[in-house]
Amino acid sequence: MVAFLDLKKINDRYESDFQNVFQDVLNSGWYILGTGVSHFEQEFAAYCGTKHCIGVANGLDALILILEAYRELGQLRPGDEVLVPANTYIASILAIFRAGLKPVLVEPNEGDCLLDASKLQDALTPKTKAVMPVHLYGQLCDMKQINRFAKEHNLLVIEDSAQSHGAIQDGKRSGNLGDASGFSFYPGKNLGALGDGGAITTNDDQLADALKALRNYGSEKKYYNKYKGLNSRLDELQAPFLSIKLKTLDTDNDRRRAIAERYLVQINNSLIALPEVHAPKGHVWHLFTIRTVNRDALQRYLTSSGVQTVIHYPIPPHQQEGYPELAGKSYPISEHIHQTILSLPISPVLSDKDVSHVIDVVNKYVA
Numbered sequence: 135m136v137a138f139l140d141l142k143k144i145n146d147r148y149e150s151d152f153q154n155v156f157q158d159v160l161n162s163g164w165y166i167l168g169t170g171v172s173h174f175e176q177e178f179a180a181y182c183g184t185k186h187c188i189g190v191a192n193g194l195d196a197l198i199l200i201l202e203a204y205r206e207l208g209q210l211r212p213g214d215e216v217l218v219p220a221n222t223y224i225a226s227i228l229a230i231f232r233a234g235l236k237p238v239l240v241e242p243n244e245g246d247c248l249l250d251a252s253k254l255q256d257a258l259t260p261k262t263k264a265v266m267p268v269h270l271y272g273q274l275c276d277m278k279q280i281n282r283f284a285k286e287h288n289l290l291v292i293e294d295s296a297q298s299h300g301a302i303q304d305g306k307r308s309g310n311l312g313d314a315s316g317f318s319f320y321p322g323k324n325l326g327a328l329g330d331g332g333a334i335t336t337n338d339d340q341l342a343d344a345l346k347a348l349r350n351y352g353s354e355k356k357y358y359n360k361y362k363g364l365n366s367r368l369d370e371l372q373a374p375f376l377s378i379k380l381k382t383l384d385t386d387n388d389r390r391r392a393i394a395e396r397y398l399v400q401i402n403n404s405l406i407a408l409p410e411v412h413a414p415k416g417h418v419w420h421l422f423t424i425r426t427v428n429r430d431a432l433q434r435y436l437t438s439s440g441v442q443t444v445i446h447y448p449i450p451p452h453q454q455e456g457y458p459e460l461a462g463k464s465y466p467i468s469e470h471i472h473q474t475i476l477s478l479p480i481s482p483v484l485s486d487k488d489v490s491h492v493i494d495v496v497n498k499y500v501a
Contacts, residue, residue: 136479136488138442141321143483145328148378152328155374165370167350174373175333177380181300182309184335186342189368190349193296193318196332197229197266199366200292200314203344204264206361209290210235214263216292219249220450220468222268226294227451227460229316230266238262239452239460241467245410247271247423247475251279264290269298269308271446272324272390272420273412277303277311292316295335299325300387302416309335319376324390324420325383327372386482390419393480393489397422400493405432405501407474421446425474428501433476439495444477 145152159170171189179187190196204210212234218226220239230237240257243250249267265284267275277291284291291312295301298308299317309315319331336342344361347354352363391414398408407425411417423446426432436443450472452460478492 136441136484136491138444138477138479139322139481140483141326144326144481147382147483148375151378152375155378156371159371159374167367168370170370170373170377171368174368174377174380177377178333179335181380181383182307182315182335184310184315185337185339186335188334188336188342188345188349189373190332190334191366191368192330193316193320193332194225194229195349195364195366196316196318196334197226197292197294198232199345199348199364200316200334200336200341201229201233201235201264202361202364203341203348204290205233206344206348207340210263213261215259215261217254217257217262217265217289219268219270220452220465221247221447221471222270222294222451223296223447224451224454224457225296225318226266226268227457231457231459235264236261237451237460239463239465239468241465242471243410244467244471246273246412247409247471248273248275249280251276251283254280254283258287262287262289264292266292266294267312268294268296269301270421271409271423272298272301272418273409274298274301274303274308274311274416276412281312290314296320296323297420298418299323299420300383301418303413310337313338314341319372324387324418325376325379327369328375329369329372331368331372331376333368387418389482389484390480391415391417393484394419394422396489397478397480397493401496403497403499405499406496419480421477422480423475423477424496425471426476427474429474429476431501432499435499436476436495439498441492441495442479446475446477447472 175187293315296318314336348363352361
């Protein structure tokens with residue numbers, strides 16, 4: 135079986151370095167917001183090209199805290215609307231609700247599954263105060279057009295960069311293409327921890343100061359609470375693990391691109407739609423998604439042929455049981471994507487032999 139994602143094999147490459155930093159953290163006696171976190175924050179900010187990085191507990195908290203900080207600073211108010219793609223992972227939607235705001239779903243482009251910037255105008259109302267582009271699967275949204283639209287209408291731009299570590303557009307990396315950005319370091323991400331983790335990047339000094347307090351009970355000084363904050367801090371052990379893996383992130387992304395290029399060139403099956411790519415050198419291929427009208431049958435065939443796949447994602451947000459506020463409206467492009475999409479194996483440790491097997495099996499598929 136070609137594994138969809140072999141996390142043990144990915145992390146085995148760093149085992150001796152992980153053990154060394156574990157011993158360093160253990161010996162330090164300082165386990166919350168210590169030098170490991172501050173060093174990683176400096177490194178990741180420099181990598182993204184931003185002034186600030188604030189480490190938090192996970193990617194969902196990163197988005198919630200950005201929105202909460204803007205509320206504390208008076209730039210967002212309860213009930214304000216945030217434009218967000220209709221086909222995103224549920225965390226994008228959940229963060230908006232958790233911050234007391236209203237998500238307004240916008241259809242994606244079918245070819246690349248990214249937010250369709252040309253549809254933002256139709257979703258705009260007097261209550262619209264922000265747009266949250268989600269860089270799904272490792273490819274960046276059209277940030278030039280989104281930022282132009284946001285500037286015209288005085289909107290905040292909050293990137294959901296959970297799947298786009300290292301992606302580049304117009305010479306800038308993901309995390310440096312809006313007012314603020316939320317990252318996830320969930321183990322399966324291109325830059326993944328050995329547990330949960332997240333971060334926020336921004337060039338806004340005032341926002342960064344508010345975020346540093348909000349992640350730590352709303353406290354700028356111990357026992358003095360300026361805000362009603364959260365306990366959402368990047369772990370002092372996960373941070374140095376991430377520092378180790380950050381050094382090879384670009385190399386790992388290059389390997390992902392090489393695999394994706396083989397898939398794009400060598401998969402040739404009229405029943406399979408391949409992803410639309412705008413800037414091959416900037417795409418980091420967190421996921422390689424294909425689409426077919428017989429998705430479930432294709433997945434069963436691939437499993438029986440020794441290829442593990444995952445559906446990202448089977449149910450669109452507006453059809454989720456826990457989100458009745460979003461029900462009652464149709465998003466046909468998003469619905470079609472959710473019904474037809476399937477992710478093939480792609481990772482920096484996938485062998486050429488395994489890639490060849492995936493291509494061969496996909497090409498032999500018949501309905």
